[in-house]
Amino acid sequence: MAKKARKKDEGAPLTRSHELWLIACAALTLAPHAVHAPLWLSLATGGMLAWRGLIWWRRRQLPPRWLLALLVLAGSVAVLATYRHFFGKDPGVALLILFLALKLMESRGVRDALAALFLCYFLLLTHFLYTQSIEVAGVTIAALVVITATLAGLAHAGRPASANLRLSSLMLVQALPFMLVLFLLFPRVQGPLWGLPMDAYSGLTGLSDTMSPGSISELSLSGAIAFRVKFEGKPPPHNMLYWRGPVLRHFDGRNWRPGRQTVSTELPYAAKGPDIAYAVTLEPHNKAWLFALEMPALLPPDAVISSDYQLLSRTLVRARLRYELRSHPGLVPGTEESTETLKASLQLPAGINPRARALAAEWRRQLGDDEAVIRQMLGHFRREFFVYTLTPPPLGKNGIDEFLFETRRGFCEHYAAAFVFMMRAAGIPARVVTGYQGGEQNPVDGYFIVRQSDAHAWAEVWLANKGWVRIDPTAAIAPSRIEAGLAAAVPEGEPVPFLVRSDLSWLRELRFRWEAMNNSWNQWVLGYNPQRQRELLSRLGMREPDWQSMTAALAVLSGLLMLALTAWALRRRIRLDPALRAWNRLSCKMAGIGLARYAWEGPADYARRVAEARPELAMEMERVAALYISLRYDRRKSRRDGLMDGKNEDGKLLQEMNQMIAGLKIHAAR
Amino acid sequence: MANSTPHPAIHQVIHQAGRVVLGKERQIRLALACLLARGHLLIEDLPGVGKTILAHVLARLLGLNFHRIQFTSDMLPADIIGVSIFDRGTGAFQFHPGPIFAQMVLVDEVNRATPKTQSALLEAMEEHQVTTEGETRPLPEPFFVIATQNPSHQIGTFPLPESQLDRFLMRIELGYPDHAAERELLAGSDRRDMIATLTPCMEPGDMVELQSSLAQVHASDALIAYVQALAEHTRRAPEYETGLSPRAALALLRAARAWALLDERDMVLPEDVQAVLPAVASHRLHPAGGASGASAQEMAAALIGAVPLP
Known part of the structure; x- marks a missing residue:
């Protein structure tokens, strides 16, 4: 008896094909979560789905309830152990993932299946809390079609799968216009609604605000996109594309750090000279830096500029950000620099790198002139067979000495650091500038793509009558790095990011297309703020x-x-036979006294029913029905091929019918 | 209504038959419509509700020669079709036609015979001829089979397969007589005696003539659209395992024409289709999920209610 009651509660039992569809839905929904879910959860979920599949395949019994209860408990404890709490996005989604997999284990009836399917819909939505890429959108749409088809299948047992899929696709296509309207018109709020600060922005890569030997060459191994640029008009040549990032002044012997700086909404220099207009779409990097071509001529909204000419956003860049800019590439700012800044730009840690210091002091004595010292240094790099490489040997305490006099192998941060050190040792104010150099134009949509592999470090020296002049020591060693990019500059066989390599042209072509598509997605879908x-x-x-x-x-x-x-x-209802239209009009009239025709009711039956209910209408009803029948079912009509222009016999019949219906006097029942 | 070509005799048949088979005018009309449409009739009901009487009465009134075959499980095809026996006098084989050679054949309890025998009968029904020992012999015209069967859940039956059920234009149920009819039946004289007193109202030729006049009954585009809509609905709707075949749709239209003819009309109305639908469609439709429980009438009513007139 109790068993019977429960059975009724669960609704109709699931057929085998329903079960298979349900497993497929869950697999499609859960698979993309493996990208971000903890490994143990993905393994447990995959295991349970496989178990469920095995039960289906072997036609076994579903596991008993006590075992499920035990699994729920174990899973909840594991989630708690992983996240320490149940609140927030990650633990919430983890619990839902777990419960969906477990729900399949006890889905016997249609009611259970419905619950599981609605959970699938919700879990699909949660993908977008993690990423909003095209891939996720594609997988989501595919899963949506399958889940809806399963739902349709539950409503109509025994309908073929292709019909369910067709129906669900048709429904989604019908929903498309509504989706567009909602997308365009739904009032938008800035930033992600679900931004939970605790765990939302972990795992973003990019430049950091310290530089040590190896930090940039490490970043160069990543093919990830840093930002995209669209130039108005002709793009400038490759060797002018210096995207300024953090400026590093303080050196502790190993690391370079930014010095003290002030920010302002006013440009600290006078903008002059030819300018370039462009728009940057910056990928989120969880820092305030905005990258701009040297030197920016105006500030984007909500941005400030620091005293060492770095553009900064007022808030951390946690969502893709698009800003428009103008820059003066020829501008050399800072003729009137404060003594405090200049003093800070001469700082050197005491007691290390004695050989470098000695060489700088000797040059100073011999040459005297600042610019001659700079030329001497750059010439030294060229003369002494320095090598530009992504895999330099590790350096010890006196890193600059070792690099300059022993290893002579380094990446851009080694050259920039050594150059700035030598300048300071020679008494010339200098600093390291990090950022990106170059970029690659996507021939598909014309956007410049700047990747992490374009990360670069160069130097700035202050000359009394000129200001801060950019000197790129890397250009002296490996001019092709500046002219053509990283792949052309490093020796063959170095671990250049796969996607940056220049020898796989078909792959590059494919990548360009894919990135152009991604960019339009970013610009038009995600960037719709x-x-x-x-x-x-x-x-x-x-x-x-x-x-x-x-x-x-x-x-x-x-x-x-x-x-x-x-x-x-x-x-289809609009193109009606005039006789049928008149007949429908009669039915509408009769509806006033509760005698509307049933949709399936034949004319003779209807006339009889009305006549029985309202004998006073019997004669008219009979006549109208006879007219209708002869117009619609008699052979004369087909003989004349439906000409009804009021001249032929059918026209007369129709006219009579219309007149009779119009003249029909119906009184409410007494 | 419009110019009709009634055959007064056919109404005489309906009237006379109604006197013997009490309270079953609808079934009598359906049986006649089936005959007019050159179809065969399957009567499915419990024993003792008057299946045999109905067949007998119709044969008598229509002036058709009548044979009755009681099917049993040990019956062979030759028992129906006939056998050739060597005649010593002429020195040749002489064909002795079986009981199938009649204008109206009543096959009692068709589902008691083995499938082999059943299919011999059904082949004759379809082809209007029989073939034995390499010789094809035509059956008389008109040729009309009324088969009766007990509900198939009774023991000792070989249920007709679906493909063979399809050979019957209509399947009807007689049902118990209503209260008044049963009282009259009990009070009246013996039905078999009454059959003996009946006189034919028609000649076999009249029947053939009526059958050929069926083509004159007009089915307009709107009506054909309705028949099509009904068939399409059964194919689309989830409550049926399989929909009506084109042959079933043709049968529906033919039966509706015959029904209109009985009603003295020269055109078919949707009401005619609806009247014959339970008898024509119910043995050809199978509810989805194997759940049967709805009677033929209920299923047909649901189908009619689901399809609006075009």
Whole structure:
């Protein structure tokens, strides 16, 4: 008895094909979560799905309830052990993943299956809390089709799978216009809604604010995109593309760190000379830095500029950010630099690198002139067979000495550090500038892509009558790095990022296409922020679009869409035989006294039913029905091929029918 | 209504048969419609509700010669079709036709015979001829089989397979008589005696003529659209395992024409289709999921209610 009651509670039992579909739904929903979920969870989930599949395959019994309860407990404890709490995005999603896998283990009836499917829908949504890439969108849409098809299959047992898939695809296609309207008009808020600060921004790579030997060459191994640039007009040559990032002044013998700096919304120099206009789409890096071509001529909104000419955002860049800029590539700023800054730019740690210091002091004595010392240093790099390599040997305490006089192998940070050290030792104010150099134009959409592998370090020296002059010692060793990029500069066989290598042209072609697609996705889908929404809406003629008017427009457009779809669905009803239209009119009239025709009711039956209910209408009803029957079912009609223009016999019949219906006097029942 | 070509005799048949088979006018009309449409009739019901009487009465009234075959499980095809026996007088084989050679054949309890015998009968029904020992012999015209069968859950039966059920244009159930009819039946004289007193209202030629006049009954585009909509609905709707075949749709239209003819009309109305639908469609439709429980009437009513008139 109790068993019977439970059975009723679970709804109809699942068929084998339902079960298979359900397992497929769960697998499709859960698989992409493996990218970010802890390993033990992915293994446990995969194991449970495989177990469920085995049960299906071998037609075994589902596990008993006590075992499931035990698994729930164990899983919850594991989640707690991993995250230390149950709140927030990651533990919440982990629990849901676990529960979906477990729900499959006890899904016997349609009701269980429905619960599991709705959980699938929700878990699909949570993918977007982690990434919003094209790949995830594609997988989500595929899973959506399958889950909806499963739902359709549950409603109609025994319908073939292809029909379910067709139905679910059709439903999704019908939902497309609504999706577009909602996308364009739904009032937007800045930043991710689900931004939970605790764990939201871990795992972003990029430049750091310290530089030590090896830090940039390590970054150079990553093919990840740092930012994209769209130039207005012709892009400048490769050797002018210095994207300025953190400026490092303080040297402790091994690490370079930024010095003290002030920020301002005013440019600390006068902008002059020819300029370049461009827009940067910066990938999130969880720092405040905005990269700009040297030297920026105006500030983007919500940005400031530091006293050493670095653009900074007021908030950390945690979402993809797009800003427009102008830069003067020829500008040399800082003729009037404060003595404090100049003093800081001569700082050297005491007691290390004696040989470098001695050489610098000797040059100073011999040459005297600042610029001659700089030339001497760059010439030294060239003369002494220095090698530009991604895999330099490790350096010890007197790193600059070892590099300059022994190993002579280094990456850009070695050259920049050694150069700045020597300049300071020779009494010339100098500093290290980090950032990116170069970039690669995607021929598909014309965007420049700057990758982590384009990370670079160069030097700036202050000359009394000129200001801060950029000197790139790497250009002296490996000019091709500056002219053509990393791949051309390092010796063959070095571990250049796979995607940056220049010898796999078909792969590059493919990568360009894929990145161009990703970029349009970023620009048009993910980059559709409140500002762009406002721009689009005002271009469409909505003045002052606020959330109220957007909501109103949303409602109106959705309503119109619904109407259009309904009209499309009903379009067959519009082309009606005039006799049928008159007949329907009669039914509408009769509906007033509760005698509307049933959709399936034949004319003679209907006339009889009305006549029985309302004998006073019997004669008219009989006549109208006879007219209708002869118009619609008699052979004469087909003989004349439906000509009904009021001249032939059918026209007369129709006229009579219309007149009779119009003249029909119906009184409410007494 | 419009110019009709009634055959007064056919109404005489309905009237006379109604006097013997009490309270079953609808079934009598269906049986006649089936005959007019050149189809065969399957009557499925419990023993003793008057299946045999109905067949007998119709044969008598229509003036058709009548044979009755009681099917048993040990029956062979030759028992139906006939055998050739060597005649010593002429020195040749002489064919002795079996009981199938009649204008109206009543096959009692068709599901008691083995499939082999059943299929011999059904082949004759389909082809209107029989072939034995290499010689094909035509069956008389008109040729009409009324088969009765007990509900298949009774023991000792070989249920007709679906493909063979399809050979029957209609399947009807007689059901118990209503209260008044049963009282009259109990009070009245013996039915077999009454059959003996019946006189034929028609000649066999009249029947053939009526059958050929069926083509004159007009089915308009709107009506054909309705028949098509019904068939398409059964194929689309999830409550049926398989939908109606094109042959079933043709049968539906033919039966509706015959029904209209019985109603003295020269055109088919949706009501005609609806009237014959339970008898024509119910043995050809199978509810999905193997769940049967709905009677033929209920299933047909659900189908009619689900399809609006085009």
